[in-house]
Amino acid sequence: MSDVVVRCSGVTRTYQDNAVPVVALQGVDFVVKRGEFVSLAGPSGSGKTTLLNLIGGLDRPDSGTVEVDGVTLNDLSESELSDLRLHQMGFVFQSYNLIPVLSAQENVEFIMQLQGVAADERRERASSLLKDLGLASMAGRRPGELSGGQQQRAAVARAIVTNPVLLLADEPSANLDSGTTQELLELLRTLNERQGVTIITATHDPMVMGYSKRQVNLRDGEIVEDNSSRAA
Amino acid sequence: MSEAVAELPAQASSWSGFRSAQIGWRNLWRNKRRTWLTSGGIAFAILLVMFSMAMQHGQYAAMMENATTLISGHVQVQATQYIDSERFEHTIDEASVLRRQLLALPDVVAIAPRVEAFALVSSDERSFAAQILGIDVAAEAATVRLLDMIDDGRVPAGPDEAVIGEKLARNLDVAVGGELVILGAQKHGGVAALVVNVVGIISSGMPDLDRSLLLMPIAAVQNAFGLGDEVHTLAIRIASLEDSAAVTKQLASRVPADITVRNWNEVLPGLEQAIEVDRLGGLIMYGLIIILVTFSVVNTFIMLVFERTREFGMLLAIGMRPFGIVGLVLWEAFFVWLVGAAIGAGIAIAIILGLADVGLYMGEAMEAMAAQYYMPPRLYPAFTTEVLLVSPLILLLGTQLAALIPALRIRRLRPVEALRSE
Amino acid sequence: MPLKLLLQLSQRNLFRHRRRNIMLLLAICVAVAGVTVMNSLIRGFQYDMQEAAVANLTGHVKILAPGYLDDPNIEKSFALAHDWQPDLPADQLEGWAARIRIPAVIMSERETRGIQFVGIDPAQEHISFIGNATYTGERLASAADRRVVIGKELARQLETAVGRRLVLITQGLDGLNREAGFRIAGTYDAEGTGLEKQFVFTGITALQAMLDADVVTEVSIKFASHPKEFSIKQVFVEFFTGLDVLDWQELEPQAAAMFVFADAAVFIWFLIMMGALIFGLVNTLVTAVMERVQEFGMLRAVGMRPGAVIAQVVLESTLIMAVGIAIGLLLGWGFYLWLQDGIDLSQWAEGVELAGMRSLLVPRLLVEDMVLVAGLSLVFGILAALYPAWRAVKIKPLEALRR
Structure with missing residues (x-):
């Protein structure tokens, strides 16, 4: 098993914005090793979200390759990408994106259901994780009945309950106050340190950057600074 | 926020129905797909009802003209006793x-x-x-x-x-x-x-x-x-079948007491009854189509009011009266109807005018049946004010009601809650 | 993708927007119930008209001498063995009747009319209208009855009554006119003047005696099963070599054309109702997709396959359709039960007679029509979901992250 989880080589991505081409990423080379906690930073339009999306298989590069866990994403079909996301990755979104018609417990079970995990095991894993995250008493509530912090914790639970190789979080703290942001970051740090989950976040929240072990700064589609010193 | 909001006047006093209509019209195009689907339903109903009514009118007119000019004539004059007994001597x-x-x-x-x-x-x-x-x-x-x-x-x-x-x-x-x-x-x-x-x-x-x-x-x-x-009989052709009832009355006043003048519908009662039964069947169809399309309009406005709850809350917050907002929604319903009615009636009128000269051939199988009903094998749709007005007007009423029911919820809206809603 | 999960999501989403989905459900119910009731009325008309055509001395199959249809005449007749029986299992046969049917002149003291003179065996005529008509006076007692029964309307025109005598003139087998007096046993009421003016009945052996001819001009056969299903005509073609064997469609082409037209009308009705319904259905489904852009994006981001997204939208449509169809069919069935005694059209009696109908329209609900309506409506539900499903699949997972 290779030590490298993500390898981006010469990745370029250009968008059409009202017929004006906008370069989001320009020949980016980027490697993430197993067990890292990386934050991608930079101002809006720097390309950090684009890079995160390319790593997550949500978007495709115009040129260059993206490899996740030894698999080159460029060669995969939409369905194969779906399966890769389902089995290898966990996502935490800025706006939680829990399914409004399902309870917290059901939301956490949801991806396991997609994976075809047996009902008993699903219930067991979801319950124990919710308990670990302090949401045991909220398990039966629907997202509309939870606070922002609780929703985001449930969303993290949904993302990690399947033991993904890679946890991707796009602006996870954008809708949270500083108290709940801190709780969330403690949770991510614990996951990273205790269970060795590889985490990549895109953020411009200094608090998030502070918790990560490696900070990569982007500007105008290029990596301008890669501070992996704190990883040591 | 939306374009419509930018259109709001600063002063309530300058508020006018025109402004309201203008905003209604602009709001209409915020969700084009929904407008087209709703107007499409209205157009479908108007097209279908208008065209069928025109065909029915054309068919009935042809049946009446055909039947009366075959043998019986538009009006018949006979001895009263002959009508009762058909005896040779009367x-x-x-x-x-x-x-x-x-x-x-x-x-x-x-x-x-x-x-x-x-x-x-x-x-x-x-x-x-x-x-x-x-x-x-x-x-x-x-x-x-x-x-x-x-x-x-x-x-x-x-x-x-x-x-x-x-x-x-x-x-x-x-x-x-x-x-x-x-x-x-x-x-x-x-x-x-x-x-x-x-x-x-x-x-x-x-x-x-x-x-x-x-x-x-x-x-x-x-x-x-x-x-x-x-x-035994004087069979009469008159200038226009449409006037036959009046002419019958006029003739009746000119004949001796023991003579009866009968209009075509008394001479051929079966024909008028067949037309009535057919008209009844048509009415049931029109009713169902209009009800179904009205349901879809109700749904459109339920969704619309639901989605704009936040916006309505804002309008309430800046001092618009609930009924002013209901008015906006009703204007929007009016324009949805207008677009649908214009398309439906436009297509229907084009088809009717197109068929006015060539007629619609009913097919060989229909020909045998057609003869039994005094129908020609080719039918020509006919315009009447009824054809032109009935379906659009009923649907106008339907769309206004359909929009009003969900719109009345706006009265119960509390600005603060509405602003917070998603 | 587990179906159970999809079902759970669909069902919860439907309940989430209760008001609009109830409206949609109502519309589906109205459409399905409307189609069901109209179908039952169209079928009622269709079968009534067909039965009336068959009962009009036609039968499902009729055996005639060649040339009789062009020139109905006692010369165009054939001998029938007295012990002849149709060679059919009893359960396939409702009955059969041998007749003489020839044009004749009928005269009362006052009036003269041209009519069809029909010699019958009353015991065999339960298959035709004359066996089931209501009478004033008496019916014919037997095949040997020398009296006549005439229509109520004809009696009025001839200004005669039960018990009086009539003279009938018709051509014998030798080509010479025969004239004979008959006493009126009774008058029949055939619900409509068309038949009453046309047919005068007497005993078949009495008529044979008058004509000096031991022959019949037609044998009419009615089957027990529905006429769509029989292929038994061939049995008679083989048995009656040299004679014409015609089925009711050939004998009553107008009624047969109407029958086919009614089949088509059922479909036209269905298509119109579904057409009116589909706009609202698509509209609601698209809205249900568009307000869940983020949710669908997220589902795709976390690894739900495109096919599963399509399945999800189609399933929601199918689910609400299925419930609407079930309630709609029940409603339609309720209406049908309510109308089961028939709709009285007698105020338009002469009009409906033009269409070959009786004045009581009894609806007829066919199980296969209900199955067809249910099946086709589901297909429509799936078709209506295709565009919204395509919209849902087009949603990029990115869109879930953007907000």
Whole structure:
């Protein structure tokens, strides 16, 4: 098993914005090793979200390759990408994106259901994780009945309950106050340190950057600074 | 926030219905897909209802015109007793005088005098009962199409010439040029006897007529059956079938007391009833279509009000009255209707105008059925104000109601809650 | 993708927007119930008209001498063995009747008319209208009855009554006219003047005696099963060599054309109702997709396959359709039960007679029609979901992250 989880080589991505081409990423080379906690930073339009999306298989590069866990994403079909996301990755979104018609417990079970995990095991894993995250008493509530912090914790639970190789979080703290942001970051740090989950976040929240072990700064589609010193 | 909000005037006093309508119109295009789908439903309903109604009107008009000009005429004049009993002796006396008087009336185009008798008709070997119809050939041709249906031979001219139904001819085993003997009873009990030559065969497609009809010049029949200047029926063609009820009334005031004037719908009650039953079936269809489309409009406005709750909260917050907002929604409903009605009515009118000259061929299978209903094989849709107005107006009412029901929820909206809602 | 999960999501989403989905459900119910009731009325009309055509001395199959239809005449007749029986299992046969039917002149003291003179065996005529008509006076007692029964309307026109005498003139087998007096046993009421003016009945052996001819002009056969299903005509074609064997469609082409037209009308109705419904259905489904852009994006981001997204939308449509169809069919069935005694059209009696109908329209609900409506409506539900499903699949997972 290779030590490298993500390898981006010469990745370029250009968008059409009202017929004006906008370069989001320009020949980016980027490697993430197993067990890292990386934050991608930079101002809006720097390309950090684009890079995160390319790593997550949500978007495709115009040129260059993206490899996740030894698999080159460029060669995969939409369905194969779906399966890769389902089995290898966990996502935490800025706006939680829990399914409004399902309870917290059901939301956490949801991806396991997609994976075809047996009902008993699903219930067991979801319950124990919710308990670990302090949401045991909220398990039966629907997202509309939870606070922002609780929703985001449930969303993290949904993302990690399947033991993904890679946890991707796009602006996870954008809708949270500083108290709940801190709780969330403690949770991510614990996951990273205790269970060795590889985490990549895109953020411009200094608090998030502070918790990560490696900070990569982007500007105008290029990596301008890669501070992996704190990883040591 | 939305474009519509930017349109809001700063001062309530400058608020006007026009402004409201303008915002309604702009709001309409915020969700184009929904507008097209809703207006599409309205267009579908109006197109279908308008076109079917035009076809129905065209069909009914054709049936009535066809049926009345076949034999019966638009209006009939008969002795009251003859209508009740159909007995030979109940005739109209001094018929030529009455006919002349009635012909002088402005709406009357032509009057065909007729004598009707049942008699035994024999060829060399066979005998059958026939209905003898004594006619004035020129008047008959000006009144109805009966003589056009002679498809072999010619019209009877001399007193010893007759035209007979196609099936009767076959039953009697005679053709054009054959000789027939007619035996019947005179008005006052004597024997009416005639020898005639067959000069034509008539085939109407109506079994009753083809099996039993025998046409002869009226004078010959009057002579043989002992009638003077008497007829059983005056069949009348008038200028326009639409005026037949009024003309019937007018005629009724000019005839003696023992004579009855009947409009076509009394002479052919089955026809009007068939039309009524058909109209009823059509009404059920129109009703269901309109209800279904109205449901879809209700749904559109439920969704619309739900989605704009936050925006409505904002409008309330800045001081707009709930009914002002309801008004905005109603204007929007009006425009949804307007777009749908314009498209539906536009297409319907284009189709109707397109078919007005060529007509719509109903197919071979329909032709046999059509004949039974006095329908031509080709139908021409007809415009009337009813066709043009009924379906659009009902749907206008429907869309306004459909929008009003969900819109009334706005009255119960609390600005703060609404602003917080998603 | 577990179906159970999809079902759970669909069902919860439907309940989430209760008001609009109830409206949609109502619309589906109205459409399905409307189609069901109209179908039952159209079928009622169709079968009534067909039965009337068959009962009109036609039968499902009729055997005639060649040339009789062109020239109905006693010369166009055939001999029938007295012990002849149709060679059919009893359960396939409702009955059969041998008749003489010839044109004749009828005269009362006052009036003369042309009619169809029909010699019948009353015991066999339960298959035709005359066996089931209501009578004033008496019916014919047997095949040997020397009296006549005439229509109510004909009696009025001839100004005669039960018990009086009539003279009938018709052509014998030798080509010469026979004239005979008959006493009126009774008058029949055939619900409409068309038949009453046309047919005069007497015992068949009495008529044979009058004509000096031991023959019949027609044998009419009625089957027990529905006429669509029989292929038994061939049995008679083989048995009656040299004679014409015609089925009711050939004998009553107008009724047969109407029958086919009614089949088509059922479909036209269905299509119109579904057409009116589909706009609202698509509209609601698209909205349900568009307000869940983020949710669908997230589902795709976390690894739900495109096919599963399509399945999800189609399933929602199918689910609400299925419930609407079930309630709609029940409603339609309820209406049908309510109308089961028939709709009285007698105020338009002469109009409906033009269409070959009786004045009581009894609806007829066919199980196969209900199954067809249910099946086709589901297909429509799936078709209506295709565009919204395509919209849902087009949603990029990115869109879930953007907000």
